[in-house]
Amino acid sequence: MKLETARLILRDAVMADLDNLHRLLSDQANMYYLDDVATRTLGESEANLRHAMLNDDGHYFCIERKEDRAYIGQVGYTITDVTPCGKIVHMGYFILPEQQGRGYTTEAVGRAVRYAFEEDGCVRITTGCYADNKASERVMIKSGFLREGLHKKAQYHDGIMKDRLSYAINKDDYAAR
């Protein structure tokens, strides 16, 4: 599986991605808001990679820059429900610190959303973040997700109960854009 945007390639993960993925997942500062995904050992990162390679409960893409094939990060989604109308999935993304602030995530999310709706039988994509993760919320807004909820003091994080935001986009709204 290989998808393209103007600057990026979204492709299935391979074992050769392990070093880059481990560099990304084990950077505790960068993964501050995703401490449930962050890893501490190469073995944990390998388990994450092997799961991503299976693509049996969603679709997980490595993001690569076309120009020099540099590894940028990850975007993907997990199936949360299978309905007679299609799949409902939950999307997530994280990229290397040195690649942030260039619009790469928004570009990659846009392509992954298109793939989900047009090629992978999805009818609804949800996502969400802590309310203080402003960069992530901005990606959601720029990618066409609509805010569906503010969950006050909904999740424990870094010593306190934090607000969470939920965003979603439905296939009908996407098609009508």
Ligand SMILES: CC(C)(COP(=O)(O)OP(=O)(O)OC[C@H]1O[C@@H](n2cnc3c(N)ncnc32)[C@H](O)[C@@H]1OP(=O)(O)O)[C@@H](O)C(=O)NCCC(=O)NCCS
């Ligand atoms: C969230 C993340 C994926 C964004 O990646 P990115 O490639 O920098 O995203 P983009 O460049 O496409 O867009 C980022 C937007 O957030 C904005 N932004 C960045 N930091 C911000 C802040 N502190 N406050 C407000 N906006 C901010 C940028 O200005 C940009 O918006 P703009 O285009 O309107 O200027 C990246 O920061 C990351 O990997 N963070 C760590 C993992 C994570 O938190 N993932 C999301 C979990 S829900």
